[in-house]
Amino acid sequence: MAFKDRRRFDARELIQGIPVWITTDEIDVAEVGGAGVVVLHDFSRDNGKYIITACVLEVIENFNAGTVNVGHGTMPDKYTPETGTITTTDADSLWPTATGNETTGTIESWFDMSGAPVILNGNASPVPVIIATIATAVSGKFRVHFLVSEIPQY
Numbered sequence: 304m305a306f307k308d309r310r311r312f313d314a315r316e317l318i319q320g321i322p323v324w325i326t327t328d329e330i331d332v333a334e335v336g337g338a339g340v341v342v343l344h345d346f347s348r349d350n351g352k353y354i355i356t357a358c359v360l361e362v363i364e365n366f367n368a369g370t371v372n373v374g375h376g377t378m379p380d381k382y383t384p385e386t387g388t389i390t391t392t393d394a395d396s397l398w399p400t401a402t403g404n405e406t407t408g409t410i411e412s413w414f415d416m417s418g419a420p421v422i423l424n425g426n427a428s429p430v431p432v433i434i435a436t437i438a439t440a441v442s443g444k445f446r447v448h449f450l451v452s453e454i455p456q457y
Contacts, residue, residue, distance in 0.1 A: 306378075306389045306434070307335040308342045322356070322452040329363060329446050330435065337441040338369065340376075340389050344433040344449075347381040351425025352454035355433075358397040358414045359448040366405040369439025373398035373447050375421060377429035390429070394436045396421050397449055405443065 309328050327343040335341050346353055358373060372395035379387060396416075403412035423431040435447065 305386055306340040306342055308385050310342055310344055322450050324448050324450055327447045329444055332366065332437055332440045332443045338437050338439055341435045341437065342378065342389065342432050343435055343447055345381060346423050346425040346431045347427055348425040349427050350456060353423045353425065354452045355397060355421040355449050356417050357450040358416065360398045360403060360412050360445060361448065362405050362410045362445045364444040365407065366440040366443030368406060369437065370400035371405055371445060372400050372436045374434055375423065376432055376434050378432050380428045381430050389434060391434065397433065
């Protein structure tokens with residue numbers, strides 16, 4: 304399935320296994336064409352080991368309708384164009400839409416995944432990615448914050 308690429312290439316590399324919050328760009332639902340998949344972040348470093356333990360969905364402008372899930376999947380490589388293919392592994396592993404209502408009242412909903420963290424193995428091909436899957440909505444704005452640790456590779 305085609306996708307919209309909204310990764311931040313100015314974000315720093317993780318060091319020493321210290322948990323850090325990664326914040327995505329602001330996603331404008333109208334600008335990405337409404338319903339569909341948006342790539343938010345990639346883990347393209349070979350043999351990197353990552354643990355994601357929390358996620359916050361920040362709705363900046365309420366959705367006119369619909370929902371968003373935040374999960375993970377893979378893309379063929381780091382340079383896959385938006386006409387390429389995203390494979391969804393788990394569409395709502397980081398933030399399931401049932402956690403909040405994106406259409407009524409701006410929300411900042413926290414999803415604690417410490418009981419079942421998402422563990423990703425970095426790879427150059429296929430590349431693990433964090434994705435947002437937008438359903439139905441044609442307007443609204445949001446960003447995603449997630450807490451990630453990299454297991455040091457000594």
